[in-house]
Each structure stands twice: as C-alpha cells, then as structure tokens.
Amino acid sequence: ETGVTQSPTHLIKTRGQQVTLRCSSQSGHNTVSWYQQALGQGPQFIFQYYREEENGRGNFPPRFSGLQFPNYSSELNVNALELDDSALYLCASSFFTGSEQYFGPGTRLTVT
Amino acid sequence: DAKTTQPPSMDCAEGRAANLPCNHSTISGNEYVYWYRQIHSQGPQYIIHGLKNNETNEMASLIITEDRKSSTLILPHATLRDTAVYYCIALNSGNTPLVFGKGTRLSVIA
Numbered sequence: 001e002t003g004v005t006q007s008p009t010h011l012i013k014t015r016g017q018q019v020t021l022r023c024s025s026q027s028g029h030n031t032v033s034w035y036q037q038a039l040g041q042g043p044q045f046i047f048q049y050y051r052e053e054e055n056g057r058g059n060f061p062p063r064f065s066g067l068q069f070p071n072y073s074s075e076l077n078v079n080a081l082e083l084d085d086s087a088l089y090l091c092a093s094s095f096f097t098g099s100e101q102y103f104g105p106g107t108r109l110t111v112t
Numbered sequence: 113d114a115k116t117t118q119p120p121s122m123d124c125a126e127g128r129a130a131n132l133p134c135n136h137s138t139i140s141g142n143e144y145v146y147w148y149r150q151i152h153s154q155g156p157q158y159i160i161h162g163l164k165n166n167e168t169n170e171m172a173s174l175i176i177t178e179d180r181k182s183s184t185l186i187l188p189h190a191t192l193r194d195t196a197v198y199y200c201i202a203l204n205s206g207n208t209p210l211v212f213g214k215g216t217r218l219s220v221i222a
Contacts, residue, residue, distance in 0.1 A: 042212030099206035103155030
C-alpha cells in the first residue's frame with residue numbers, strides 16, 4: 001500500500017505567475033484535502049474534494065482552485081502568485097467516512 | 113469545532129513517558145478528540161483519537177477525563193524520534209477539515 005505522494009518537492013516561482021501542485025492519494029481513499037502551512041504556523045485548510053467535487057473550502061481567495069481526477073488524485077492551482085503564498089502545501093487523503101487523514105510530505109513553494 | 117488549549121512546549125527525557133495535556137472545556141457531546149503530530153519539515157501524522165473512553169494503540173494512549181473537558185496523550189517510552197509538534201484537535205468526524213492550533217512542541221532529550 002503506497003502512501004500519499006506530492007510533487008514537486010520544492011518549487012520557486014515569481015510573483016504573478018501560476019503554479020500547479022499535484023497529489024496522489026493513498027490507495028482506496030476517495031477524499032483529498034489541501035492545507036497551507038506558513039513558516040512557524042499550523043496548517044490551514046484550503047479545500048477538500050470528494051469524488052471530483054469540491055466538498056468544503058476554507059478562507060482562501062478564488063485564485064486558489066483545485067481538481068480531483070477519477071483515480072482520486074488531485075491538483076492545487078494558484079494563480080497570480082503573491083509573496084505571502086510562500087508556504088508548505090500539504091495534501092491529505094482519507095475515506096469520506098473515515099477516521100483519520102493521511103498527509104503527504106508536502107510541496108515547499110517559494111515566491112520571489 | 114471546540115477550541116483546544118495546549119502548553120507551547122515540553123521536555124521529556126528519552127525512555128520516560130511523555131504526558132501531553134490538552135484542554136477542551138467547550139467540547140460538545142459528539143466531538144472527538146484527535147491527536148496529530150508533525151515532525152520537522154514533514155506532513156502531520158495521525159496518532160490516535162477518542163470520544164469518551166480511554167484509547168490505546170501502538171503509538172500512544174489517550175486518557176480523556178470523565179467530564180471530557182481535558183485529555184492527555186501519553187507516549188509510554190519517548191525516543192528522540194518523538195521530538196515533534198503535537199496537535200490536539202476536537203472535531204465531529206475524522207474527515208472534517210482539521211483546524212490546527214499552535215500545538216505543543218515536545219523535545220525528547222537524551
């Protein structure tokens with residue numbers, strides 16, 4: 001059983017650019033949640049996808065968008081990058097009726 | 113979801129039990145107590161959860177007071193690899209978006 005994987009590991013972008021981060025969920029999990037973790041802070045919920053539909057969203061602007069594919073993998077897209085978007089982006093997969101979420105190692109995004 | 117309060121940091125000697133407290137005095141009857149930890153630069157890791165009974169798994173034990181207003185996570189024999197930030201979270205179900213506070217930074221010392 002493979003765990004949650006994320007790509008890329010690290011990424012450097014310039015302000016105003018767009019970025020796509022990818023997440024492969026753990027085998028059999030149908031729900032993916034994305035979190036942003038700024039340096040020194042706890043992770044903050046961005047949104048959750050269940051069976052390819054958005055199933056909840058945190059306090060993030062519309063330039064943060066996502067997608068879930070039929071195999072339950074997911075993408076996080078961020079448009080018009082700002083310096084404050086620099087953070088560790090975490091993906092977590094779970095069963096919709098499950099008890100716990102399993103996190104990937106994260107993607108470290110730096111916006112210059 | 114109920115707010116939780118944890119001490120910002122704790123130290124524990126290697127091989128000793130680490131007891132991490134969490135206050136959740138406003139927890140509602142259908143909210144579980146969840147514990148996750150985050151080792152430096154890694155994704156958070158689920159540890160254990162419970163509703164009102166004490167729980168134990170291969171990683172830890174969770175002791176919840178009878179009034180459910182507080183709980184303690186116990187790592188029975190802490191190792192250096194247990195050094196991490198530990199988060200106590202109250203939520204209705206495991207798939208609910210997790211609301212992370214500042215957690216407790218546990219340092220296990222040789």
